[in-house]
Amino acid sequence: MQRNFFQESACLTNLACSVVRITRVASSTGRSIRVFSAASAVLGIVTLPLQIIDLVMDGHASHQNQPSNVSGQLQIFDVKMLNGQYTLDNIASCLFGIETNSLQNENITIINHLKTFFTLSAANLFLLVFFLSPRLARHLSKKGYSMIPRDTTNYLTQLVDQILARRRQHSERRNDFIQMMIDHEEEVKHEEQTDKPERQSAILKKTLNDKEILGQALVFLVAGYETTSVLLSFFFYVMATEPVIQEKVYNEIHQELGDDEVTYEKLNQLQYLDMVINETLRIYPPFTRFERVASKDYQFGNYDIPKGSIISVPVYPIHHDPNVWPEPEKFIPERFLSTEKAKRHPMTYLPFGDGPRNCIGMRFALLEAKLAIVKALRLVEIQKCDKTEVPVQLGQLTVLSSKNPIWLRVERRSQ
Numbered sequence: 001m002q003r004n005f006f007q008e009s010a011c012l013t014n015l016a017c018s019v020v021r022i023t024r025v026a027s028s029t030g031r032s033i034r035v036f037s038a039a040s041a042v043l044g045i046v047t048l049p050l051q052i053i054d055l056v057m058d059g060h061a062s063h064q065n066q067p068s069n070v071s072g073q074l075q076i077f078d079v080k081m082l083n084g085q086y087t088l089d090n091i092a093s094c095l096f097g098i099e100t101n102s103l104q105n106e107n108i109t110i111i112n113h114l115k116t117f118f119t120l121s122a123a124n125l126f127l128l129v130f131f132l133s134p135r136l137a138r139h140l141s142k143k144g145y146s147m148i149p150r151d152t153t154n155y156l157t158q159l160v161d162q163i164l165a166r167r168r169q170h171s172e173r174r175n176d177f178i179q180m181m182i183d184h185e186e187e188v189k190h191e192e193q194t195d196k197p198e199r200q201s202a203i204l205k206k207t208l209n210d211k212e213i214l215g216q217a218l219v220f221l222v223a224g225y226e227t228t229s230v231l232l233s234f235f236f237y238v239m240a241t242e243p244v245i246q247e248k249v250y251n252e253i254h255q256e257l258g259d260d261e262v263t264y265e266k267l268n269q270l271q272y273l274d275m276v277i278n279e280t281l282r283i284y285p286p287f288t289r290f291e292r293v294a295s296k297d298y299q300f301g302n303y304d305i306p307k308g309s310i311i312s313v314p315v316y317p318i319h320h321d322p323n324v325w326p327e328p329e330k331f332i333p334e335r336f337l338s339t340e341k342a343k344r345h346p347m348t349y350l351p352f353g354d355g356p357r358n359c360i361g362m363r364f365a366l367l368e369a370k371l372a373i374v375k376a377l378r379l380v381e382i383q384k385c386d387k388t389e390v391p392v393q394l395g396q397l398t399v400l401s402s403k404n405p406i407w408l409r410v411e412r413r414s415q
């Protein structure tokens with residue numbers, strides 16, 4: 001099947017439908033390559049504010065680090081809750097420049113709004129309609145229905161407006177998504193003032209307006225918060241239930257990094273960790289399916305696919321197909337050795353989707369996850385406890401989650 005045949009993603013969120021397309025469509029028509037590259041650079045490696053993630057994680061680590069927490073309250077904890085707070089802090093910081101620090105300030109307004117946003121989005125009827133019938137959801141969105149509660153939207157709109165105003169007045173500057181949008185806007189304005197008129201008409205430039213910036217930020221918030229949290233939760237569950245694998249991951253971290261500062265380059269040297277993350281995403285893909293809309297009539301084997309049909313790609317069943325993955329329920333990181341990968345069809349492993357609408361935040365997510373893992377495993381060993389459910393029972397939603405809390409125990413490493 002042609003990889004680019006099903007061009008449009010029919011899923012994710014109603015916001016993704018309208019807002020991400022602004023950058024993608026603009027870039028594909030060549031009208032606004034620079035807006036797109038500014039947006040994607042935030043999520044790519046070039047300017048990723050590693051130090052911001054690091055800062056948040058340090059708050060996280062120091063919280064865990066306190067002996068009373070490690071040997072007391074935090075010895076047994078629900079890893080889902082902790083990871084959710086970590087990814088929420090990171091994403092709010094990298095997008096809006098807000099230090100939510102939710103591990104210590106559970107009740108401040110922004111956290112409450114963001115939590116409502118995500119809690120409701122999972123249980124919300126609109127979300128269900130959206131996944132079952134993206135077309136009906138699109139129709140409902142046009143009629144003004146939204147999966148995001150109105151007071152949360154109003155609160156976030158006001159918040160982003162205030163941040164934009166402060167950044168435009170240059171009274172505050174941070175290395176985050178909003179700053180990139182502002183810098184790009186100023187760069188374009190400057191070029192428009194200095195360029196010769198004939199050059200201006202040759203290059204049609206576009207910046208995002210305030211509504212579009214807010215929309216982009218919300219898309220990244222929705223798409224990036226729960227997914228990475230799910231990855232981390234299952235990763236730590238695997239560490240607890242597969243102690244030999246945990247030891248190998250720890251030894252690699254110890255050998256490659258020692259006590260050195262964690263850098264982007266060093267994180268990328270951790271090849272065994274990479275394979276363990278890949279295997280975690282195979283067994284527990286955060287998105288169990290995604291959709292495409294057929295852009296033309298197509299014949300696939302005995303099936304006629306009329307233009308406009310919505311095709312669901314069943315990621316979870318593909319990742320558990322015994323014909324592709326022998327003993328699919330067994331956790332075997334070596335499946336991701338390059339020699340093994342070369343034997344498989346690339347479409348048999350799709351945690352981040354594929355094609356022109358694949359996950360734009362993949363590198364961000366992997367970096368964020370690796371940083372959290374390295375910092376946590378250097379400090380503590382993850383173990384099962386009496387309350388750990390093995391095997392973990394899975395919930396029924398499109399975004400994979402465990403049915404119950406994932407209770408784990410941590411023990412501080414002696415060295």
Ligand code: HEM
Nearest residue numbers: 220223224227228287290352353354357358359360361365
């Ligand atoms: C482990 C973490 C993550 C997983 C497993 C994941 C997975 C996915 C998948 C399966 C898709 C649909 C791809 C397709 O249809 O081909 C997607 C889309 C998307 N993801 Fe992620 N994602 C993760 C983290 C993130 C993060 C951290 C961000 C942003 C900060 C993000 C932003 C997006 C956006 C904006 C889209 C929509 C792209 C489009 O429609 O063009 N994701 N993601």
